[in-house]
Amino acid sequence: MDLKLHGCRVLITAGGAGLGRATAEAFLREGANVHVCDIDQSALDGFSFVDSSGKAGKLTKSVVDVTDEPGVKTLFADLLADYNGLDVLVNNAGTAGQTGELEKLDYDAWQKCISVNIDSQFLFSREAIPVMKKQKSGAIFNLSSTGGLFGFPYRTPYAAAKWAVVGITKTMAMELGPFGIRVNAVAPGSVSGPRMDRVIDASAQTQGVSVDVVREQFEKQTSMRTFVSPEDIANMILFASSPKGSKISGQVLTVDGHTEGLSVS
Numbered sequence: 001m002d003l004k005l006h007g008c009r010v011l012i013t014a015g016g017a018g019l020g021r022a023t024a025e026a027f028l029r030e031g032a033n034v035h036v037c038d039i040d041q042s043a044l045d046g047f048s049f050v051d052s053s054g055k056a057g058k059l060t061k062s063v064v065d066v067t068d069e070p071g072v073k074t075l076f077a078d079l080l081a082d083y084n085g086l087d088v089l090v091n092n093a094g095t096a097g098q099t100g101e102l103e104k105l106d107y108d109a110w111q112k113c114i115s116v117n118i119d120s121q122f123l124f125s126r127e128a129i130p131v132m133k134k135q136k137s138g139a140i141f142n143l144s145s146t147g148g149l150f151g152f153p154y155r156t157p158y159a160a161a162k163w164a165v166v167g168i169t170k171t172m173a174m175e176l177g178p179f180g181i182r183v184n185a186v187a188p189g190s191v192s193g194p195r196m197d198r199v200i201d202a203s204a205q206t207q208g209v210s211v212d213v214v215r216e217q218f219e220k221q222t223s224m225r226t227f228v229s230p231e232d233i234a235n236m237i238l239f240a241s242s243p244k245g246s247k248i249s250g251q252v253l254t255v256d257g258h259t260e261g262l263s264v265s
Contacts, residue, residue, distance in 0.1 A: 006031030007057070010086075010090070011128070013037055014038055020036060020090070020093075021230075022229075026234040026237075028049050028056045030238065035061070038063065038064075072124060086128055089128045097109065097110075099205075100206055114157065117162065139182045140181065141184055141237050142184070143165065144163075144187045146190075148162030182248060184251050186233060186255070188232075188255055189256025190227045190256075
């Protein structure tokens with residue numbers, strides 16, 4: 001299927017690894033020009049893309065702290081000088097936050113989780129919106145989670161941040177729709193990979209059970225009894241950003257195997 005994304009200009013935060021990298025690679029294969037930023041220089045150094053078809057777009061990279069306002073402004077100035085516009089923004093940056101009972105959580109850890117997950121989306125969207133308004137087109141994807149749709153025991157900072165993503169997305173969609181700009185939240189389920197492994201390990205320690213028990217808990221929370229892959233999420237973003245998804249806005253796009261609820265046994 002030709003999604004007609006050749007030449008599309010894309011910015012992905014935290015794109016050096018994991019879900020961000022999978023999304024960048026999916027866009028590149030469609031011929032889009034993709035800029036990824038990440039706080040981890042080594043992740044960026046290890047990200048190269050080779051496509052033997054010769055149809056892949058251009059990959060550019062930069063190091064930035066997504067909660068640093070001056071750094072975000074500098075990134076956009078450099079990006080726009082190179083790309084002369086922006087068609088898709090994927091606000092992917094996030095952090096799992098501290099795991100534990102609320103009364104035992106650290107305030108600094110709480111603030112960091114909220115900042116990385118929410119402040120970053122504010123900072124990047126604030127820079128992208130004027131560009132997209134001028135073009136009268138664009139698509140913004142804010143990464144939420146099924147943790148932003150249900151309560152999430154021992155993950156209060158993360159759940160609070162991901163619920164907030166839904167609120168900012170719905171409001172942005174209302175404000176920006178008249179300018180031809182679409183805004184959606186993407187809510188992955190449990191995404192397999194190193195980050196999820198760390199979440200499972202922390203939850204196991206908090207509950208005093210084995211990681212196998214916690215992994216089974218997560219699997220049983222979905223009707224399909226499954227984790228999802230980074231590529232599953234990337235495919236959703238790719239379709240919704242394409243002309244074929246031109247009327248999708250203001251939605252929470254879940255890719256999760258149907259989460260029935262988040263709980264602990």
